[in-house]
Amino acid sequence: AQSVTQPDIHITVSEGASLELRCNYSYGATPYLFWYVQSPGQGLQLLLKYFSGDTLVQGIKGFEAEFKRSQSSFNLRKPSVHWSDAAEYFCAVDQGNQFYFGTGTSLTVIP
Amino acid sequence: DAGITQSPRHKVTETGTPVTLRCHQTENHRYMYWYRQDPGHGLRLIHYSYGVKDTDKGEVSDGYSVSRSKTEDFLLTLESATSSQTSVYFCAISESGLAKNIQYFGAGTRLSVL
Numbered sequence: 136a137q138s139v140t141q142p143d144i145h146i147t148v149s150e151g152a153s154l155e156l157r158c159n160y161s162y163g164a165t166p167y168l169f170w171y172v173q174s175p176g177q178g179l180q181l182l183l184k185y186f187s188g189d190t191l192v193q194g195i196k197g198f199e200a201e202f203k204r205s206q207s208s209f210n211l212r213k214p215s216v217h218w219s220d221a222a223e224y225f226c227a228v229d230q231g232n233q234f235y236f237g238t239g240t241s242l243t244v245i246p
Numbered sequence: 247d248a249g250i251t252q253s254p255r256h257k258v259t260e261t262g263t264p265v266t267l268r269c270h271q272t273e274n275h276r277y278m279y280w281y282r283q284d285p286g287h288g289l290r291l292i293h294y295s296y297g298v299k300d301t302d303k304g305e306v307s308d309g310y311s312v313s314r315s316k317t318e319d320f321l322l323t324l325e326s327a328t329s330s331q332t333s334v335y336f337c338a339i340s341e342s343g344l345a346k347n348i349q350y351f352g353a354g355t356r357l358s359v360l
Contacts, residue, residue, distance in 0.1 A: 139288075169348075178250075178336060178351035179289075225288060233304065234279075234349060236288040 139228050141237035148216050149245045156211040156240050158226030167229035168209040170200055173239075174222045182224075185209060196220070218244045249273045250352035252337050258358045265324040267355050269337030271317075278320040279304075279338040279349065280312060282331075289336065295320055327359045 140159045148154055160166055167186050171179040183194025190202040200211045209226060221244045226237040249272035259265050269278060277296055281289040281304075291304030293312040301312050309331060311323045324331055334356050338349040 141288075171351075176353075178353045179338075181348060181350075184348065229347065233291055233294070234289075236290070238286055238288040 139226055139235050139237040141224075141226055141240050143240045144238070145241045145243070147243040147245060150218050151215050154211075154213045154216045154220070154242070156224050156226075156242070158209045158211065158237060159207050160209065160226075160228045161207065162228055162230065166209075168200075168202060169227040169229065169234075170194065170198070170209075170211050171225045171227060172196075172222050173225065179225065182211070216242075216244055218246065220244055250337060250339055250350060252335075252352040252355050254355060255353065256356045258360065259327050260360055261328060262326050265327050265357065265359075267322045267335055267337075267357070269320045269322070269352060271320075271337075271339050273339060273341075273350075274317060275339040275341050275350075276317075277340040277342065277347075278314065279340075280310070280320065280322045281336045281338065282306065282333040283336060283354070284333050292322065292335075327357075329359050331357065332359045333357060 138161045169184045170182040172182050173179045182198050183192050185192050185202045193199050198213050202209050223239045223241050225239050227234045251270045253268045279294040280292040283289050290306045292310050295301045295314040313321045334354050336354045337352040340347045340349045
C-alpha cells in the first residue's frame with residue numbers, strides 16, 4: 136500500500152535560520168511528488184512538484200526539494216526562513232487519480 | 247483559490263441529521279475530490295468524481311455519499327451525521343486524473359457534529 140511519512144510533527148526554527156522538512160514515501164514505481172503548504176484557516180497551496188528529470192526542484196516562496204530515489208525521500212528545504220513561513224506543510228504522492236498525503240509538519244518561526 | 251468555492255464554510259449540526267456540503271468550481275475541470283482533514287491523519291480522500299454522474303470511492307467513504315449533476319458542482323452528503331464525522335472538509339479539483347496532475351484546493355468547510 137501507498138504511504139507517505141512525515142516524521143516530524145512539529146518543528147520550531149528561528150527567523151533567518153535554514154529549514155529542512157522530511158518526507159519519505161513507499162511506492163514501487165516512479166513517484167510523482169508534491170509539497171503543499173496550509174496557512175491557518177486556509178486551503179492547501181502547492182509549493183512545488185517533482186515529476187521527472189532534475190532531482191532538485193524549485194518552488195514558490197524560495198522553497199526547494201530534492202528527490203532521492205535511493206532513500207525514498209523528498210525533503211523540503213529553505214535557506215532562510217521568514218516569519219510568514221509559519222504554517223503546516225504536507226508532502227503528497229500521486230498514484231494516478233488518488234493523492235496520498237503525509238500527516239503534516241507544523242512549522243513555528245521564532246522572531 | 248483557483249476558482250473553488252465551498253459552502254458553507256462553517257456548520258454545526260446534531261447527530262443523526264443529514265448534512266450536505268457543496269463545492270463549486272469555475273475552472274471547468276473534469277476531476278473533483280472531497281477530502282477530510284483530521285489531526286494526526288493529514289488529508290484522506292472520501293470520494294472523487296471524474297465527470298458528470300461519474301464518481302468513485304476513496305479511502306474513507308463509509309457514511310458519505312456524493313453527487314455530481316453538473317461539471318461545476320460536487321456535493322458531499324452525510325446521510326446521518328455522527329460525531330466521528332466532525333472534521334474539516336476540503337474540496338479539490340484537477341484538470342485530469344492522470345498522474346502528474348496538480349490538485350487545487352478550496353478553503354475548506356469546518357463541520358462540527360454534536
